[in-house]
Amino acid sequence: MKCQLIKLRTFVTGKSNMKTTRNTAARSAILELINDSNVALSQPAIQHKLNGLCDRVTIYRVLDRLLDDGLIHKIVNVNGVVNYAACSSCNHKHDHGHEHIHFSCRICSELTCLDQVVPSFSLPEGFQAEETFFTISGICKNCQDTQK
Numbered sequence: 001m002k003c004q005l006i007k008l009r010t011f012v013t014g015k016s017n018m019k020t021t022r023n024t025a026a027r028s029a030i031l032e033l034i035n036d037s038n039v040a041l042s043q044p045a046i047q048h049k050l051n052g053l054c055d056r057v058t059i060y061r062v063l064d065r066l067l068d069d070g071l072i073h074k075i076v077n078v079n080g081v082v083n084y085a086a087c088s089s090c091n092h093k094h095d096h097g098h099e100h101i102h103f104s105c106r107i108c109s110e111l112t113c114l115d116q117v118v119p120s121f122s123l124p125e126g127f128q129a130e131e132t133f134f135t136i137s138g139i140c141k142n143c144q145d146t147q148k
């Protein structure tokens, strides 16, 4: 089943109620998944969990909207895969002030936001940071517990 990005205009005019309902459903389903997850989720993981509710393109569109709306942030994992996690401290639209570290587990491959851990750094003159991705790789708490 295909579903598309919420179109504000069709929502206002009420021309396409069926589609709007489905789109809103996709948006809330994706947001709920991300909010309920303790770890960051990649797009394929989200698609898998949605069980065929939405196609890949729709999921990317919804994710873009959620990023713009300041509800989620994205993290590039050590393997280059983009992951998405809920925002906990965004106070500003389009300005994801996420300088916290992310932990990438080499055993379960899960990526966790460490909201409390914020590294400090200073750049040489003439360099201007736009995005920062701090990722530590190692073994997460869950995997260490199961190894005991």
Ligand SMILES: [Zn+2]
Binding pocket: 070, 071, 072, 073, 087, 088, 089, 090, 095, 096, 097, 098
């Ligand atoms: Zn954010």
Ligand SMILES: [Zn+2]
Binding pocket: 105, 106, 107, 108, 109, 110, 139, 140, 141, 142, 143, 144
């Ligand atoms: Zn792990």
Ligand SMILES: [Zn+2]
Binding pocket: 073, 075, 085, 098, 100, 102, 112, 113, 114
């Ligand atoms: Zn994070």
